[in-house]
Amino acid sequence: MPPRPARRITDSAPKDFGMFARALGREGLIHLELGMPAEDTPQHIKDATVAALQAGDVHYSDLAGNADLRAALATRMPMPMHADEIIVTNGLTHASFAAFMAFVDAGDEVILLAPYYPQHIGKVELAGGRVVIAPLDAANGFALNADLIAPHLTDRTKAIALVNPCNPTGRVYTRAELQDLADLAIAHDLMIFSDEVYADITYDGATHIPIASLPGMKNRTITMGAFTKAFAMDGWRLGWIAADASLIPALAKITTSEVTHVNTFIQHGALAALQGPADVLAGMVARDAARRDLVVGRLNQMPGLHCAPVEGAIYAFPDISATGLSAQDCAIRLMDEAGVVVEAGSFYGAPGEGHLRVCFGAADMETLSDAMDRMQRFFNAL
Structure with missing residues (x-):
């Protein structure tokens, strides 16, 4: 028998990587589930x-x-x-x-x-x-x-x-x-x-x-x-x-x-x-703001969705409750049917139910536009 792990490991909640884990190894997906910056580190x-x-x-x-x-x-x-x-x-x-x-x-x-x-x-x-x-x-x-x-x-x-x-x-x-x-x-x-x-x-x-x-x-x-x-x-x-x-x-x-x-x-x-130069950071935040404007604007055009203004960070948190789908079901179907990976709001606790977390900071404008087109078609078809 292998040694038993310490109780501090076995008694802790298992680490859940949400939609990221579900998407591993799949091709053709647009990943908007992780908070990973699309930008390169400044030179x-x-x-x-x-x-x-x-x-x-x-x-x-x-x-x-x-x-x-x-x-x-x-x-x-x-x-x-x-x-x-x-x-x-x-x-x-x-x-x-x-x-x-x-x-x-x-x-x-x-x-x-x-x-x-x-x-x-x-x-x-x-x-x-x-x-x-x-x-x-x-x-x-x-x-x-x-x-x-x-x-x-x-x-x-x-x-x-x-x-x-x-x-x-x-x-x-x-x-x-x-x-x-x-x-x-x-x-x-x-x-x-x-x-x-x-x-x-x-x-x-x-x-x-x-x-x-x-x-x-x-x-x-x-x-x-x-x-x-x-x-x-x-x-x-x-x-x-x-x-x-x-x-x-x-x-x-x-x-x-x-x-x-x-x-x-x-x-x-x-x-x-x-x-370093202040304009480097300012430029990166300005590009994040442009990504935010694209994503929030497009989400608010989709039937059954409402996305509140985003004041900071790199995530939109649209309310999808009017679609009748649970957050997890919606996230899975978006991945399977639209090829866009977002996180279920319920991953962040019960008050997040009825929401999705969409990381607009994770992709360039062209990729974000493609993702929004795919999501638009999905929600139009519901």
């Missing part, structure tokens, strides 16, 4: 990385990350933040895992706001915690609402996980919404684990506000970001944690035990991303 980022590699910056470095990179990240925060309050990580996945492992004890409860980011579930459970789902209201645009969250609090509640801008809904939460959540956290002495990977991708004047910047929140918030989406560096696996100095030692104990530190020379590429 100046590649050049800085290659230069560091050629210069011999290939050995061990600061365990928390390159000091210049951490200083640059600290200056991007909208409240006073020191370089020593930053840890460079292997993507946001590593950052969030470190947060849960460092601060969630066995039996602690962590609230996920549904529609939620599914990957957080396994991490909470691996840390020994218990996930509690607080459904948000689709009829109210999935707004943050303390009255919907408070009934799910118990004496075991340790933290609330926030994703802002939101995957999958495309919401960018207002200051008033964030203050409502902050007031709840302060009143009940809760932490906030804030995933802000889409912070640089907002549209039409929407403003991303880190919840850690609100009064009384810095010392109870772990902010996590990455170079993945805005700089099209998903395969680079570079992210970061920003947290009050009092929280850093616990986080560092996890990150250094796992990976010692992040790849040395690619951190020069990350620094170049932050210090």
Whole structure:
């Protein structure tokens, strides 16, 4: 008999890759199910990385990350933040895992706001915690609402996980919404684990506000970001944690035990991303906005669909409930009959039922137009 895996593995929820797993190995499909940028990593980022590699910056470095990179990240925060309050990580996945492992004890409860980011579930459970789902209201645009969250609090509640801008809904939460959540956290002495990977991708004047910047929140918030989406560096696996100095030692104990530190020379590429020409990032966001306009506009022309405006991130979240199809059935039929892979909204929790998540950031305009044509024909025929 093979050795039995640790209970932390067998007792955790199985990792579900949704429609991606169903589409594996199939040809002729247009993939709009994964949050993978269509853009290439900008050239100046590649050049800085290659230069560091050629210069011999290939050995061990600061365990928390390159000091210049951490200083640059600290200056991007909208409240006073020191370089020593930053840890460079292997993507946001590593950052969030470190947060849960460092601060969630066995039996602690962590609230996920549904529609939620599914990957957080396994991490909470691996840390020994218990996930509690607080459904948000689709009829109210999935707004943050303390009255919907408070009934799910118990004496075991340790933290609330926030994703802002939101995957999958495309919401960018207002200051008033964030203050409502902050007031709840302060009143009940809760932490906030804030995933802000889409912070640089907002549209039409929407403003991303880190919840850690609100009064009384810095010392109870772990902010996590990455170079993945805005700089099209998903395969680079570079992210970061920003947290009050009092929280850093616990986080560092996890990150250094796992990976010692992040790849040395690619951190020069990350620094170049932050210090490079502002028009590079602006251009990429502008192209995302054009993709958004195409997809949202076309979805709203399809019978039985309604797509709310997308304020940030790279996803449309159309309501398909008028078609009479469940989210999962619709996603499967779109793949089988139209050759377009999107994710079922129910993958993100019960409040996502009746929706699809369509990643418009994952393809060029020509491919997106083809995908919308295919979807139009499908919904016309229902």
